[in-house]
Amino acid sequence: RKEVEQDPGPFNVPEGATVAFNCTYSNSASQSFFWYRQDCRKEPKLLMSVYSSGNEDGRFTAQLNRASQYISLLIRDSKLSDSATYLCVVMVGGGADGLTFGKGTHLIIQP
């Protein structure tokens, strides 16, 4: 069983639509959770951390369900510039531990 699982997509979504991604993780000892964005042939960039209470940053909302070991990302009013691969990332310990990445979900926003 993979440690972090995501639907690879691609998700083809019209501009302005709302899109949601899910991710599951297998290690119940995981402590920290993140969504990263990776553009083609570039390094991952932190999009947002994910907290148990849920958190929102502009058009982006992240949710964590520890009981189900499930993380979600919602993008509202999608823009063409949102086209990228979204990586679900889990950290077991503190910041001094390596991150475990999902394979990513590929999102294509269509005009």
Next chain:
Amino acid sequence: GAVVSQHPSRVICKSGTSVKIECRSLDFQATTMFWYRQFPKQSLMLMATSNEGSKATYEQGVEKDKFLINHASLTLSTLTVTSAHPEDSSFYICSAFGTIITDTQYFGPGTRLTVL
């Protein structure tokens, strides 16, 4: 956010040569640096964790004699791919974690290695 640089950004080399990749934290002291590798259409895989002044800890399946890591200062870690072969061709990315920035790691721009 914090800035991490990597050099070179792209390397093309012949099989059998060694390649050194540098990772620098530019505006913070990185107590821990990480090296990841990403093959096409695959997720980033952690190769090793390095703490300043001590030996790196390698993930299972990563050969420590092939991938030499040195973390000599709080702002610099190097990865040397020794006797590179075509199967080592990949995107190598470092990340850094510092005592000031505690929530996550910050990534360098990556080094694309092509071994002919």
